[in-house]
Amino acid sequence: MNSFNNLKHLEAEAIHIMREVVAEFSNPAMLYSVGKDSSVMLHLLQKAFYPASPPMPLVHVDTQWKFKEMIAFRDKRAKEVGMELIVYSNPKGKELNISPFKHGSAMHTDIMKTEALKNMLNIYKFDAVFGGARRDEEKSRSKERIYSFRDENHRWNPKSQRPELWNIFNGRHKQDESIRVFPLSNWTELDIWQYIYSENIAIPELYFAKKRKVVEYMGTKIMLDDERVPKELRDNAKEEMVRFRTLGCYPLTGAINSNASTLQEIIQEMLLSTTSERHGRVIDSDGGASMEEKKQEGYF
């Protein structure tokens, strides 16, 4: 093996960022979404503070509609790493009994994710929150800094973002200001999978292909995760070999047909499907999409 390859560089950079934040901020937290990027970030945090436990809590904003497996995985991992787990759900959502099936995804997301996150931050007053976003995810993210400053209302002000040179980060902030930190900024999706493979990092089973009960809903295939799925959908469900490429709320997360049941097979499928996905987009844009739209969409 190469003494210091691409992944080792990315690992060192992420650990540097994590330690810098812990040294300069008084109340950091890691936003734990239970997905693959979060799994990598948690692994890196453990490495950064070994043999101690990472000096911050894990925070999960629970929308009440996550896959059951995700919740079980979350609790198991938190116990294993010995970090405090804070789970927050917006009480307003519980009160109104918000359901993506009934109220639509926009309202669900707004109340159970965006508003919930802000409420949680107001309650716990974290001054630095680690997130797993990457610059390669979409074009608008390619300009995002590693330290993303937020004002007292958690708003991002483009004018107050700071230039980042070398590995020197300016973490000075006023009392009510906070930052979102993205230690995985320079990782690509492929890097994430390669790192999971080489470090043998635990990820939820949902990423691996298995026979699961799914049904067509809003143009995607969703899994029947619990009895809250409306009856007419349940009646049309079929068992298929599927897996998930991203994890979120089960009514809003589309499954893909796949036989990839090992990490190697997932990586192989990803390498091949990236191209076909792009191929699909090119055809889409053929239907008269403007250059601006195409730019916004983010071709690469």
Next chain:
Amino acid sequence: MLDDSKTIEQYLQKYDNQDICRFITCGSVDDGKSTLIGRLLYDSKMFFEDQLSAIKKDSKKFGTTGDKIDLALLVDGLASEREQGITIDVAYRYFSTAKRKYIIADTPGHEQYTRNMATGASTADIAIILIDARKGVLTQTKRHSYIATLLGIKNIIVAINKMDLVDFSQERYQKIVRQYEKEVLEHLNVHESNIKTDYIPISALEGDNIVSSSKNCSWYKGRPLMELLDTMVLTTKSTQKDAEFRFPVQYVNRPHLNFRGFCGTIASGTISVGDEVSVLPSQKHSRVKSIISNEIKDLRVKTEDEGLEITEKAFAPMSTTIVLEDEIDISRGDIIVKRNAEVEISNKFSAMLVWMSETPLSLHKNYLIKRATSVINGNFSSIEYKKDVNTFEKLTADKLELNEIAKCTISFDREIAADSYTQNKYMGSFIVIDKHTNETLGAGMIDSCIKKQDRISKRQYTEEELALNQYVRKNYPEWGCLKL
């Protein structure tokens, strides 16, 4: 993307040897910068005929290249953000080959150029300087080359683009190469700074000399761009690893009384268990007891009695944790070096300063200076000269404004251990922070130590040593030996 690997296992094995390389592309829209980036991103992916035809269609509709593919369409031009008033400094883009993963720092080429380019160049190993074959060396070519070398980039690729528009003329190419040598390189101290320059004739638009050697200019015997990038020896990396050991302490990890680890990113060099070390600026000494492994298998939290996963050696640019033999006082911001290492300790340095704020630099005003892992008070007492980045002239100045570069004298309220930026990028760089707004105002690179603190004088010398000192000073004045 599976390229020539037969199986996924072979592919993963190959990936294990993949290196990382960061580069910056310098040029304006007119030089074909977006087209070049689009070309590199495009050509590094698996190439499909149907994709090509789809982009061809788009290019006819929206592009500026007629019937040809407009690869610039694939790269965000950053224009819309500027219209929205968003300050963009650098956009980062990614592609990989079997040998290296690349991070491109793409900077918008307009008003904020110096500030943006300095940001992108600060982490880059290579600068690709684009020159339009029809226009030759322009003012901006000088500016780009100066900033790239000021920020310590050692590998420069001068890509002479749009060769298709000058009929792939060898004569035209050679003329530009000579022009670059004379008008740019001669002014940049390239030999002293160990800078390596490669020239390559390309057409980003047509793909000449990008992935494979172009038939249109068979007179060019060098490698195509992608191969050049893949095989280039990255001077920034090798010098960082070969330089003397420097370890800015970032965080002290103390989970229980039996463990006190000093965490940080190794700025340069190598450290091994048993090495004698000094802590600066306090100059206390100890020895390395253990180094936490980089390949920890079992990450569970360890109790006091459990053994830890350790290693014999660590090197730059690893993020590591070091344990010392002795209980000495060390905190964040201190620098661990090998014992007897030659490091300047002072509170006064001369430095090159790039100003990045709309608020001009105020001489004698107190700023916060963040260097490596320490934040200290500092002020600039004088400006030696301001550099005209377009003409390389040194100008007198008493103020420094946005996007200007100057050589200044900086004083700190305490002593720090530092190296010059050219010797050690991570020991000699700093940012300037406003105490009240917390804004990052500028970026600096230490040039040399002004008030040398006579460290040696603290030692008690024997008569023999004093006599030797006197003898050396008397007979070898050219050695510049200090008086004890």
